[in-house]
Amino acid sequence: MVPTSSRRPGASISPLRWLTRSSGSWLPPLLGTGGFLLLWQILSSAGVIALPAPSSLFTEERTRTLIFYPFYDRGGLDKGLFWQTMASLSRVAQGYTLAALVGIAVGITIGLKPTINRAFDPLFQFLRMVAPLAWVPIALVLFQNNQPAAIFVIFITAIWPILINTAEGVRQIPQDYRNVALVLQMSSRRFFTKVLIPSALPYIFTGLRISIGLAWLAIIAAEIVMPGTLGIGFFIWDAYQQNYVGEIVLGVIWIGAIGLVLDRLMAWLQTRISPGQ
Amino acid sequence: MSTLIQPAPMGAPASAAPPPGDAFLRFENVSKVYPTATGPYTVLDAIDMAVNQGEFMCVIGHSGCGKSTLLNMVSGFATPTEGQVILHGNRITKPGPDRMVVFQGYALLPWFTAYENVYLAVDSVKPDLPEREKKEITREHLAMVGLTEAAEKKILQLSGGMKQRVAIARALAIRPEVLILDEPFGALDAITKEELQEELLTIWNTQKCTVLMITHDIDEALFLADRLVMMTNGPAAKIGEIMDISFPRPRNREEIMEDPLYYDLRNQALDFLYSRFAHDDTAD
Numbered sequence: 139m140v141p142t143s144s145r146r147p148g149a150s151i152s153p154l155r156w157l158t159r160s161s162g163s164w165l166p167p168l169l170g171t172g173g174f175l176l177l178w179q180i181l182s183s184a185g186v187i188a189l190p191a192p193s194s195l196f197t198e199e200r201t202r203t204l205i206f207y208p209f210y211d212r213g214g215l216d217k218g219l220f221w222q223t224m225a226s227l228s229r230v231a232q233g234y235t236l237a238a239l240v241g242i243a244v245g246i247t248i249g250l251k252p253t254i255n256r257a258f259d260p261l262f263q264f265l266r267m268v269a270p271l272a273w274v275p276i277a278l279v280l281f282q283n284n285q286p287a288a289i290f291v292i293f294i295t296a297i298w299p300i301l302i303n304t305a306e307g308v309r310q311i312p313q314d315y316r317n318v319a320l321v322l323q324m325s326s327r328r329f330f331t332k333v334l335i336p337s338a339l340p341y342i343f344t345g346l347r348i349s350i351g352l353a354w355l356a357i358i359a360a361e362i363v364m365p366g367t368l369g370i371g372f373f374i375w376d377a378y379q380q381n382y383v384g385e386i387v388l389g390v391i392w393i394g395a396i397g398l399v400l401d402r403l404m405a406w407l408q409t410r411i412s413p414g415q
Numbered sequence: 416m417s418t419l420i421q422p423a424p425m426g427a428p429a430s431a432a433p434p435p436g437d438a439f440l441r442f443e444n445v446s447k448v449y450p451t452a453t454g455p456y457t458v459l460d461a462i463d464m465a466v467n468q469g470e471f472m473c474v475i476g477h478s479g480c481g482k483s484t485l486l487n488m489v490s491g492f493a494t495p496t497e498g499q500v501i502l503h504g505n506r507i508t509k510p511g512p513d514r515m516v517v518f519q520g521y522a523l524l525p526w527f528t529a530y531e532n533v534y535l536a537v538d539s540v541k542p543d544l545p546e547r548e549k550k551e552i553t554r555e556h557l558a559m560v561g562l563t564e565a566a567e568k569k570i571l572q573l574s575g576g577m578k579q580r581v582a583i584a585r586a587l588a589i590r591p592e593v594l595i596l597d598e599p600f601g602a603l604d605a606i607t608k609e610e611l612q613e614e615l616l617t618i619w620n621t622q623k624c625t626v627l628m629i630t631h632d633i634d635e636a637l638f639l640a641d642r643l644v645m646m647t648n649g650p651a652a653k654i655g656e657i658m659d660i661s662f663p664r665p666r667n668r669e670e671i672m673e674d675p676l677y678y679d680l681r682n683q684a685l686d687f688l689y690s691r692f693a694h695d696d697t698a699d
Contacts, residue, residue, distance in 0.1 A: 312522075314518050314520055314521075314522035315522065315524065317492060317510070317516070317518065317522065318518070318522050318524075320492070320509075320510045321490065321491075321510040321511065321512060321514070321515060321516055322512055322535075322536055322539040322540055322589070323510075323511060323512060323539065323540070324539045325539075328539060332524070332527075332535060333524065336524070336526040337526075
């Protein structure tokens with residue numbers, strides 16, 4: 139544990155002293171990340187790995203443009219990473235919203251009705267094990283059209299954690315709360331809004347948070363089925379086809395960063411909506 | 416263990432019980448049997464009891480004697496395997512707001528404030544009342560348990576005693592005919608417990624609903640109850656004895672504790688629980 143200072147809280151500390159004192163929290167991640175990049179740089183320069191070195195992302199013309207001009211738009215697919223990301227995010231938003239709506243509705247149903255749960259649980263357990271990439275050909279056959287197929291792949295990847303967590307949340311409603319509803323003879327509608335949803339909300343949010351990560355992960359799989367469309371997934375695929383390895387590395391870093399932001403956003407939303415339950 | 420009912424030295428219980436045919440609440444030959452892997456397990460065996468309207472009844476007995484099961488058959492959360500429980504001439508089959516329960520773990524909804532918990536009950540049971548009246552009932556019952564100040568606090572911010580006050584306010588706000596309390600003060604410290612016992616009595620004096628309350632505490636029963644039901648040990652528990660507690664009301668704790676009758680009754684209950692029906696721990 140970091141020893142706490144004897145100063146009163148709120149007492150002003152110079153920025154330098156603050157940095158020194160809190161070094162325990164920022165130093166290890168900085169050293170870890172820096173060490174990793176350094177190792178990568180050395181291995182690339184020495185020719186041990188075929189990937190371009192991190193420094194080349196800034197020295198190479200193509201990637202430097204992409205880094206410094208995320209908003210450029212030369213028409214067609216030749217757009218900055220911001221526009222690529224927005225296109226992907228809007229696809230993720232559509233598939234994810236659909237997954238949230240269906241997942242929560244079905245989750246509540248199977249959480250309330252053990253018989254329906256028993257009927258479908260084996261199927262759900264089986265389907266959630268199918269990887270996003272394996273859904274791609276099925277989606278293409280099913281929809282015959284790239285756009286709905288991509289959204290379907292995100293939907294089917296993201297739905298399971300939402301569905302399973304919602305069902306668990308409904309099953310975990312304390313018997314005491316159910317008894318209160320019974321003795322007061324609450325209407326189903328009242329039970330739903332006053333007891334079921336608030337009680338299951340932390341579980342639903344856990345599902346939603348896991349799923350936003352999965353939905354974003356599925357974007358590559360979803361966009362590979364859509365050659366010739368704007369999106370970060372196809373951007374990487376296209377770079378691979380044309381052997382721009384630096385662009386692939388940049389795209390992957392970009393995807394990781396966006397995923398992290400999405401996850402933190404959901405975590406923040408979770409603390410805002412169901413604090414301390 | 417013998418389940419022989421011995422004549423009570425203090426006042427015959429039979430005289431206090433109403434004629435069984437037209438009592439307000441009555442248990443008629445009620446048995447509860449649970450099927451288990453090793454065969455049927457009888458929790459309660461052939462219970463016959465009558466409760467008057469407005470009476471305060473406490474139920475005492477060792478754990479596992481089926482006290483909760485007995486009261487659950489009044490609230491409707493359990494149904495008798497044999498016999499029936501009759502309220503107002505109607506057989507009890509399911510839970511309803513005329514038999515409100517103060518649950519052992521308070522069972523308050525933590526995402527609501529104290530006020531919202533009480534209001535939700537009033538609004539669920541009497542949806543057709545004018546809004547103003549529902550709010551008035553809610554405020555009035557929170558005031559009865561001294562929670563006017565804390566009404567807007569979330570349940571998580573309340574102490575155990577305050578939570579129990581909210582639970583009592585919620586139960587009484589819907590004006591039940593029977594109030595069922597399952598060891599309501601068991602988890603509270605001695606001072607809070609005494610305060611709440613007194614508040615419960617005060618409110619009961621104004622509303623005069625019928626109260627059925629499980630307790631482990633003989634002194635609590637002697638202070639609160641009109642009659643104390645003492646149960647024999649399970650399995651196949653029966654009513655061993657029903658003791659009349661005839662202290663005049665309103666009761667004052669100091670006064671009744673000075674009454675020699677208090678110690679006679681206390682000894683009688685202790686003798687029942689710890690000599691005649693001592694809990695055999697080795698049997699479990």
